Every structure is written in C-alpha cells, then in structure tokens.
Amino acid sequence: MESNLITEDKQKNKLEKAFEILKTMASKPSGLIGLTIVLFHVVLALISPYIAPYDYKAISPNTMLLAPSAEHWFGTDSLGRDVFTRTILGGRTALTVTFFGSLIALLWGGLLGIFCGLVGGKIDDVVMRVVDAFLSIPWILAMLLIVSLLGTSTEVLIPALGFFYGKGIVRVARAATHDVIAKDFIVSARARGHSNMSIIWNEIIPNVRDAILVEGAMRWSWMLLGFSSLSFLGFGVSPPTPDWGLMISNARGLMSFAYWSVIAPIVGLSSLIIGINLTADAFAKALGIDRSTKAPV
C-alpha cells in the first residue's frame, strides 16, 4: 500500500533491486532459514573437494561399517569409504544437474507457455493437448527409457530432466500470460502493429517473469527429488561417484545395524529440498505474487 502512496523519486538499478528482494526475503525467519540452507549447500558444493578429509573412492576392507568416531565423523560404509567425505561431495552432481535442468525447464516451458497464451486459437489448443499428453505419462518411466537408450551422462540427464520438468511450467506461464494479455497495453501494442515476438519480449515477459521464476524455483526442488530417485534406482550417477541417492540406495539394506551410512545422505538431501522450498516461498512473497498474504479487505 505504501509504495503506491509515496512515490520514490530515486531510481534503483537492477542490482540494488535484487539486493532489496533478498533483504525482504531474509526479513522473515522462514526466508532467512531457507536462504541460509541453500547458501550453505552451494558453498559446500564449491569447496568440498578441497576440504574432504579422505579419498571418496578409497576402498578399505579394514574400515568396513565403522560407527561414527573422531576419525570418521559419520562412520564408514560397507566398502570402508568415509561417509562424511562422500556426503559433502554427494550434493555436487545433484546441484549442478538440477540447476541447469531447471534453467532449461524454465526457458522452454516459459517461452512456449507465453507463446501459447499470446497466440491462442488452434495452435494453443494443439500444443496444450500435446503437453497434457506428456503430463499423463509417468515421467520416471520415460526417463528410464531415455537413460537406458542414451546413457547416464550429465549431457543426457540435464536436457531430459529439463524437458520433463518444463511441462508444468508451460501451464503456469500460459496462465500468467492470460492474466496480462487482456490488459490494454497489449491491445495497444497490437494496434500499433508490433510483431508477436516484440510483444512477447517487451510487453509480456517483464510482467510474467516473476511468476515463472517462482515456479522454476519450486520445480528445482522437485527435480532434486526426481534426480535422487533416478540415482536411487541406479539410473542416475554411476558409481563410484558420490551421490546422495546412490548412497541411500547402497546403504538401505544395512540400515538396521549401520544407520549412519543412510542418515547422513538423507539429511543432506532433505535439508536442501526444504531450503529451496522455503526460499521459493519467501521469493514469491517478496515479489508480492503470493496470494495468501493479500489482505482480506
């Protein structure tokens, strides 16, 4: 309400604006916690190769399934590898793959959604039915097919995950575009004779960007879960690369007497997902597109 009442003469550049959004996000406990967790994981992923105490693939029959101790903080797994080392390294692949996967999902999903929302009519009908058809296929089956045909390298995983998680974004982007499309500034641009591309770029994207970004952030956390599920099933990262999904999968049989080798990767994965979710929520609220915060009057 206040920003409408009091005009700010000072213009802010984009960096300051981004900083302001971050500040608003951090002003609430949930946002602060979320941001801290995400930041922690990102920093960890960057520095973990340098701080890891052991070699992640060093197998040793002498140290099989040791309980946590001063030497091995999180204990060791069934092949005698240090769980702490593998846990702090285990988020790297997941983060990289899902981050770039989400970017791809955002790009194609967002642009296609905006385009469909703008042109409408038959093109929109056809595209949306195809998207619906893809939505009806259980993604994990399709992923398994792709992975078994093309392999499990990151060059395959990133676009494949990006494609499957972008479908939902198409719908969100299309709905957001529909909200904007009826406004007079779009009609005005049309009447002036601007091309569709110019209308999308200049008039629509600035107004739907926020909604799509928030959706993308949510998709990121879902994709993390999806990627870990693939690893868990043995279709994600191949051993001996450390990965949370893979670690959980390897250690689950020994859960009853060597719980440590399961708990550490689970905590890593779930804290990252919770962190991203909290951050996405705070992001939405900071941008003012979260409906639940609107006053009832």
Added chain:
Amino acid sequence: MNEIIESVKDLSIGFNSQKGKQISILRNVSTNIKKGETVGIVGESGSGKSTLALAMMGYIKQGLFPLKGECLFKSEDLLKMSSRQLEKIRGRKIAMIPQNAGQALTPNLKIGYQIDEALKLHTELNKTERDKKISELLNKVRLPSPETMAFRYPHELSGGQQQRVAVAMALAGKPDLLLLDEPTTGLDVTTQAHVLELLRFIAKDTGTSMIYVSHDLGAIAQVSDRIVVMYAGEIVLEGPARKILKEPIHPYTYGLLKSIPKLSLAGLPASMPGSQPQPGSINEGCSFYDRCNLATDNCKKNSPDLEHIKELDTNVRCFNYKELINKNNNLQTSITKKSNNSEANEVLNLKDVSISYAKQKFFDQLLNKISDQNPTVKDINIDIKKGETIALVGESGSGKSTILKSIAGLLKTKDGQIKFENDRILSSDLKMRNPNDLRAIQLIFQNPDESLNPNHTVEQILSQPLKLYFNLSGEELKKNIIDLLKKVRLGEFYMSRYPRQLSGGEKQRVAVARAFAAKPDIILCDEVTSALDVSVQAAVLNLLQQLKEDLGTTYVFVSHDLAVVRAISDRVAVLYQGRLCEIGPSQNVYKFPSHPYTEVLLGAVLEPDPDIKPKLVAEDIVEEKPPEKGCSFQGRCPRKIGDICNSEVPPWQIGENGNAIRCHINIEELASLQQ
C-alpha cells in the same frame, strides 16, 4: 430535526510508513450529522472521503489506525467499541450501501433469501411477517413485480436493479443512518438518475439520515442538504448544499466547479493546475497552496483553520475566502475552442458497417463468413472530416467502443467498409493493414493503469512507437521523447519514472504522448477521461484540444458523459444498441428536436446545480439484445407511436439545424412535443 445523530470530533486517521514515520490520511476532521439530513462528502480520489465515511460506522481499513479524535454515534464512541458491540449497531442503526452491488450480493443466493437474512439478523419478525416485509421493501425500492423478484438470483438483475436490492437490504434493519459509498458510480446515466431519485424519496419518506460519498458533484447536488468538501485529508469547506454549489467560497471548490463540463455551455471547462498532494508530503502551510491562485506567502507558512462564517452558515479553511464571496457570478464560463474548417476533406468513412460478436459456426468458419442476422452493431454510416472531433455517445452496450475497436482493426467487421483518406479500404484484419495505415490510427484507452506497461519506464513506453514507425535510436530517440513529453506538459525528468510513480493525470498524459508519437492522422479516444478526477479531466481535455489545434489531428471520441462530449466535440453521433439514432453538429444535438433517446439521455444528465433536476422520461430497463426488427429504441421509447416502431426501421430525417434523426415521428411534430 436538530438532533445530532453522529458527530465526528477532531478525528485523525493514519498509518505507519516503512520508515516508521506516522502518515495521516485524515487530519483533524470534525462534523455533525443531524437527524433526517443528507450530507454529501465530496472530494477527489485520495482525499480521504471513504476513510471518513467508513470511520463513521466504526470501521477502519487494515493497516490504518485512529491517531486521535472520536466518532460519536448517539454519544457512544464507535472507534472504542468491541466488535460485539459494533455488530449490534451495524445494520440496525447504521447501514451501508456499497459502490458495486453486483459484487456485494452473494451470487448463489436468491435475493429474497438475502434480504430475509438481513431481516432475521436485525428484526424480531416471524416468517410470515418477514415475507410480507420483503415484498414491502422491494416495492419501496420500486422494483417491478416484487413477488417474482424475490426468487431471482443477483445475476438475473441489471446493475440498477442490483443497486436497488442493496438499498432494500440496507433498509431492512430500519437504520437511523445510511452510508452510501459512490452508490451510482458504476451505473449508466439514466439508471443513475433513477437510483438518485429513489434515494431522495427514501430519505424524505423514512426520515433516515444519509451520508453520501462521491467524487461526482452532479450526483451530490441532487441528494444533499449539506455538503462537506474534502481535500488532502482535511475538510476545506462545509455548508448548505445550495450555498456551496452556487457560491463556493473556497478556491478549491471554486476551481472544481469551474472544471466540470456543463451541458448548458459549449467550449472547454477551465482546468486547475497540478494535482492533490500525496499523504505525508505536506509539511507546512495550506495543503492547496500549490494549486491556488489566491495564495499568498502567509498560505505557504501557515495552515489555515476551519473558520465558521455565521451569516453564510459555512465553515471554510482559507485565509483569503473573502475575495471569493462576491466573485461567483462567473462560474458559468468556459474556454472557447477553435472550430474546424468544415470544408476539409474526409479522412475516414464508415460505410454500412456491422460488427457481430456471435461465434462462427463450424460450417461458416470453413466459408469464412459470419451469419448473424442481428449483429451487435449494424448499419453505421459516418463520414469523418479531417481535423474534426466526432463523438460517439451512448450507454453501456451501445456499441460505441466496438466501433472504435474495428476502426483500429482489433475487431473484424461483418459487413461494410472502413475507408481511409477516400482511396484505401482498411482491411478488417489488423495483420493485413500496411504499417503506414497502422501508424495513422492510434488509440488512447480509458484506464492508463492498464494501458501502460507497469514494468516499463516512461522512456521505454514512448520509445516503442518511435522505434517501430520511425526507426529512431540513440540521441535522436531521446530528443523526440523529450519533445513529446514537452508537448503533453511533462518535464524531462519523467523519462526514468515508472507508471506507478505517476498520478492518474500524468499517466494519461503519457498515454496521450504515446499516441502522438506516431504522428497519427486519427486518434481514437476510448472514454479517456472517465477514470480521472474532475479537475484532472478538464486539464486532459484542454490538452487534447490544444494538440489538435496545433497538429490538425482528427479525434474519434467515445464517451458516456454527455457534458464532456459537449465540451470537446464538433459533431456527435448518438448510439443505442449498436444503431445510430442521431448525428449532427454538437450544438444542434444538444438542442431540440432530438431523437427520443437523446432526449432521455439529456434529461438524465446530472448537473452540479441543485436547481436543475433530471427529467426522467423513460424507464431504466436494460435490454440484452437489440430488437430483431424495427427501431432499436422501441423497448424504452417514451414517445413510441405504435406498431410501426416494432416492425419498420425508422427513416433518417434532417432537421433544419443539420442534425439527422432516425425516428418515425415527423421532425416538426417531435419539436413541438419536446417544447
């Protein structure tokens, strides 16, 4: 009659800014509402009139809180009551009629049930008594056949009827005080006049006190006994309605009254410079100082108090009001505008244009034709001369905006042609038009909040057409933008601002600048002033007229407001249900003889003068669809002569003044009937 029902004492309401500063929206407001009296609270948007009215029923919007003062209803302070205590008063003692009854009524409950709910809550009547009361109430608000009306759903009623139901619900608890927040603002001219008439009747009949909040001095003039004028959160003038409207002694009210276009006056109203200050921006001195032409140095430093003038029974907040006391005979003046050259060439011809909203059937889609025997807009023939301002007038649903859209190419026409500069037929498909024709026709929309991209700066907004049509860039682009801003009287520093940082009038100026950026031949104006405050409206009208005189642009001006149309237009076309009723030079259309529909419209115009009452000659029923055959106005015509009106389309008759009327009644006869 002199018993005071509610009194507001030294009330200030405000909010805390993000920086922790206290900002007040209402400042030291005191007023009394007497029994049986109707008080009109008038002010522009942001003046605090709604905040004041809501505080009078003990309601303060979220985020706001009272800083000091009290609202005494029968000597109890409403602002200190618990919500339990307020429940007992709201509805029973103080009732409210909202602005938009269509949104205030629950859509899935029959209106009889909704009134019954109000009765159950506020009275101790039993079922049969309540049923009787419901039809009594519906009768009182003059709804046709109350018995069947009670079984209808809100969406089955027209806007005016919904507003009547809201009045009936408010009356259910027999309140002592009725609060009306812009109750007629969203309604058509004729409906508005009817609802106001009803409210006046109810005030007299039941002896209820009313608080009528509106920005529209015309509506306030019709109902109020006393008027409170608000400006920037303060009462600046308060007194008997007649005194305030005829002899305003505050410079703001004086300027406001002068800026309202009037039916009796040709030419443009005088505008007030500037706009209302934002809350929190007034530090010292009079809040009207910047816009006042009586201001002295004293006004800059000291804020005047509300002074009571006994002989006029008026309170005024001004140091220099005495200068206005005997100056008021020149309220009826206007700026004469240059008339266009009538020998000019025609620039746009609409020939037999019809437009249909009907959905194409599959078979028609294949053949690419529209088969609608009864299109929304039919047989429109208008020739528009270069440099003239032609206005399309009608109520909602008259097809005026539809015609505008198809001139712009946004809507396909069903039949007929639109010819540009006599030699080119404009395609009804936007994509088929050549870029130069697109450039030649520009649009200005009603609401600048929607027509300007909220994420673009003014510079980006104005550069769009310049880049598209003239391929400008760099320094040249910037120079052109500054020129445009100058043309619409905005400074260079506006370039870096976003629309949300501008006031309503400034936004509309930017929209005007964007239209002129294309160097167009024709500008289509779709209700361009109806979202603006009165004083700002006058300024925008003057600006449009100035630009037209300088650049020779042609305007097609769509409006529902007959007084605005009178002020700006050279020629007027009156539309009803998508058919032309009357067309002619504006000074003649506003004289008799007129088409019966024009007569109805003119009769319903509300002037800010308590002596000019609207003449209600027709019912305010709303027709969904144009009639299949005969005259379009047959359903509501007060001068209908018989079957011929239902079966044959009336012929055009040219009056001696040059206005064409489409009616079966002979034009001389019409003239004598309307004398």
